[in-house]
Amino acid sequence: MRFLLRRLGFYLIALLVAVTINFLIPRMMAGDPVQIMFARFQGRLSPESMESLYQTFGFVRGPLHEQYAAYMSSLLQGNLGISVAFFPVPVAQVIGSALAWTLRLVGLATIISFTGGTLLGVIAAWRRGGFVDTIVLPITGILNSFPYFWLAMLALYIFALHLGWFPLGQAADTDLIQDWSDPVYVMSVIQHMLLPAITIVVTSVGGWLLGMRNNMIGVLAEDYITLAQAKGLPDTRVMLTYAARNAILPSLTGFAMSLGFVLGGALLTEIVFSYPGMGFTLLNAVNTRDYPLMQGIFLIITVAVLVANLIADMAYVMLDPRAR
Amino acid sequence: MSSIFTTQSIQKTRSHALDRPLLEVRNLEVEYWTRRGTVRAVDDVSFDIYPNEVVGLAGESGCGKSTIAHAITRLLKPPAYIVGGEIKFAGQDILEMEEDELRGFRWEHVAIVLQSAMNSLNPVLSIREQITDVIRTHRQVSKKEATERARELLQVVGIDPNRINSYPHQLSGGMRQRVVIAIALALNPELIIMDEPTTALDVVVQKQIIQEIQSLRERFGFSILFITHDLSLLVEFSDRIGIMYAGKIVEIAPAAEIFAAPKHPYTERLMNSFPTISGPRQTLMGIPGSPPDLVSPPSGCRFHPRCPVKIEGVCEQISPQLLAIGPNRMAACHLVAEEVADEQQN
Numbered sequence: 001m002r003f004l005l006r007r008l009g010f011y012l013i014a015l016l017v018a019v020t021i022n023f024l025i026p027r028m029m030a031g032d033p034v035q036i037m038f039a040r041f042q043g044r045l046s047p048e049s050m051e052s053l054y055q056t057f058g059f060v061r062g063p064l065h066e067q068y069a070a071y072m073s074s075l076l077q078g079n080l081g082i083s084v085a086f087f088p089v090p091v092a093q094v095i096g097s098a099l100a101w102t103l104r105l106v107g108l109a110t111i112i113s114f115t116g117g118t119l120l121g122v123i124a125a126w127r128r129g130g131f132v133d134t135i136v137l138p139i140t141g142i143l144n145s146f147p148y149f150w151l152a153m154l155a156l157y158i159f160a161l162h163l164g165w166f167p168l169g170q171a172a173d174t175d176l177i178q179d180w181s182d183p184v185y186v187m188s189v190i191q192h193m194l195l196p197a198i199t200i201v202v203t204s205v206g207g208w209l210l211g212m213r214n215n216m217i218g219v220l221a222e223d224y225i226t227l228a229q230a231k232g233l234p235d236t237r238v239m240l241t242y243a244a245r246n247a248i249l250p251s252l253t254g255f256a257m258s259l260g261f262v263l264g265g266a267l268l269t270e271i272v273f274s275y276p277g278m279g280f281t282l283l284n285a286v287n288t289r290d291y292p293l294m295q296g297i298f299l300i301i302t303v304a305v306l307v308a309n310l311i312a313d314m315a316y317v318m319l320d321p322r323a324r
Numbered sequence: 325m326s327s328i329f330t331t332q333s334i335q336k337t338r339s340h341a342l343d344r345p346l347l348e349v350r351n352l353e354v355e356y357w358t359r360r361g362t363v364r365a366v367d368d369v370s371f372d373i374y375p376n377e378v379v380g381l382a383g384e385s386g387c388g389k390s391t392i393a394h395a396i397t398r399l400l401k402p403p404a405y406i407v408g409g410e411i412k413f414a415g416q417d418i419l420e421m422e423e424d425e426l427r428g429f430r431w432e433h434v435a436i437v438l439q440s441a442m443n444s445l446n447p448v449l450s451i452r453e454q455i456t457d458v459i460r461t462h463r464q465v466s467k468k469e470a471t472e473r474a475r476e477l478l479q480v481v482g483i484d485p486n487r488i489n490s491y492p493h494q495l496s497g498g499m500r501q502r503v504v505i506a507i508a509l510a511l512n513p514e515l516i517i518m519d520e521p522t523t524a525l526d527v528v529v530q531k532q533i534i535q536e537i538q539s540l541r542e543r544f545g546f547s548i549l550f551i552t553h554d555l556s557l558l559v560e561f562s563d564r565i566g567i568m569y570a571g572k573i574v575e576i577a578p579a580a581e582i583f584a585a586p587k588h589p590y591t592e593r594l595m596n597s598f599p600t601i602s603g604p605r606q607t608l609m610g611i612p613g614s615p616p617d618l619v620s621p622p623s624g625c626r627f628h629p630r631c632p633v634k635i636e637g638v639c640e641q642i643s644p645q646l647l648a649i650g651p652n653r654m655a656a657c658h659l660v661a662e663e664v665a666d667e668q669q670n
Binding site for chain 2: 222223224226227228229230231232233234237241242245246319320321322
């Protein structure tokens with residue numbers, strides 16, 4: 001328990017630092033969004049309306065510390081400002097809808113990839129020289145080392161454009177209205193998710209497989225495995241409770257980190273498949289210098305990584321008595 | 325103190341005759357198939373263990389003694405393979421058993437205590453789980469009964485039963501080895517193989533554990549195959565001792581006799597390389613040279629390159645057989661064979 005409280009304290013400090021950096025970085029870049037918007041309208045806006053733009057977007061004009069104070073207080077109220085690119089939609093709302101898409105696609109794909117890869121790794125190590133170890137492992141290894149965008153575009157070209165098995169992009173059929181009680185809409189969402197999800201799983205499963213296999217091989221050489229076998233325990237118990245439970249510990253941190261980065265969206269996936277998730281939104285935000293949106297996204301990513309780490313710590317405490 | 329036999333469903337009756345060997349190892353051959361070539365780590369080894377007997381196996385590192393321990397429980401992993409011989413337990417050949425049969429046989433009849441007390445327990449399971457899982461695998465008992473039995477076992481090996489929910493890292497090295505011994509006793513096996521059970525412990529704890537094992541044996545009457553390189557420990561503890569060199573048993577005899585008058589030159593040298601606490605001051609002697617590379621073992625007697633009393637023209641050519649040189653006593657040495665022949669002539 002003390003261990004967890006200490007970790008919690010550490011994460012709070014880390015959060016504060018991250019929020020501060022998050023505040024500073026966009027302000028170091030040249031230009032501000034209002035000026036860009038002003039320029040875009042090519043003089044059709046009066047300087048007075050520029051002032052009102054600053055007001056609407058929540059930009060406080062003043063010294064940095066005043067801006068910082070305003071930023072922090074609105075953060076505490078859960079107010080992330082108003083998006084410039086999607087004016088007048090609040091940043092929280094833009095992120096909300098992107099987040100949902102990303103969580104469904106990338107979150108699901110990451111969990112499938114981790115559990116699948118880990119299980120395959122257990123089997124590869126348990127049956128060394130078997131099918132998984134000699135066939136599946138090198139194939140996933142090769143897929144893992146391809147440049148992702150290349151593989152994703154190839155998949156899109158072959159399976160979507162050429163063979164027409166999958167839609168070309170977007171999260172759902174654009175003709176349909178978002179309605180989760182409509183089975184046609186749900187089917188369309190699943191169809192649109194399938195190909196990007198498969199590309200994510202296929203390219204990332206090899207890493208988990210290899211990592212778990214190597215941990216397992218180390219653990220299998222331990223004396224307590226020999227003893228467990230000498231005890232006449234069933235193979236599944238030796239493999240899972242004695243070997244895999246020890247071997248999974250080093251993988252947990254990696255999994256938590258990747259879960260944290262899920263909320264950042266799989267940038268390349270979402271660009272290749274024009275999937276309206278966090279990564280796609282972030283790219284948009286950067287292109288349009290949408291500072292409030294960028295800050296909001298960075299903030300969400302930061303919080304997500306920290307929360308994921310906290311969860312990993314808790315999982316550690318549950319799985320490894322030595323961490324208690 | 326509650327009796328270890330209170331849990332009725334767990335106890336087992338012993339029906340094995342005392343005058344017949346419990347374990348018979350016959351012409352056992354184990355090879356390691358390495359890249360450098362085939363290593364015959366155990367070569368034509370035969371010995372018996374009787375009920376309620378402690379048999380010690382001693383020899384330098386790499387002489388094959390641990391390989392024998394793993395062979396008896398069929399725990400050898402590739403590249404180690406049993407290529408010949410039989411291992412019979414109460415008349416049943418262990419090497420012929422099917423997977424299922426073997427799983428039922430393990431721990432029920434033969435338990436093993438491994439060298440490293442530190443690594444023998446699963447770090448993520450409580451000791452309760454590690455004792456009860458073996459009981460519940462082999463016996464139809466409830467969780468509660470198994471836990472009750474586990475508490476008894478802890479008490480038997482001198483650990484407070486209230487520590488039952490501890491994890492291995494919360495116990496000292498000596499306590500961990502006691503837990504492993506408790507696990508070994510769980511099903512009341514006829515034979516416990518102890519592969520250097522005290523090597524990883526300091527001398528004081530070592531002594532305690534040995535005494536513990538001795539009193540447990542008196543109480544429960546199991547046999548022990550005790551493997552170590554510490555001859556002085558063996559002499560004190562075992563009924564009979566086998567001395568191994570380069571994969572072969574070179575001498576096997578009752579402990580007292582081997583201590584009083586070692587016959588094989590290697591045994592003699594091995595005895596001299598340990599100090600005695602009492603008795604006159606003696607210069608310790610090591611054995612010159614080092615154990616042979618088993619990929620290409622020496623011709624004839626494997627000990628001849630290091631042997632100070634070898635017979636020129638014989639020892640490097642003919643491999644000596646293990647010959648009876650007295651009641652219960654065997655040695656594999658040409659010199660000893662000559663002596664025996666001379667005695668018989670006179």
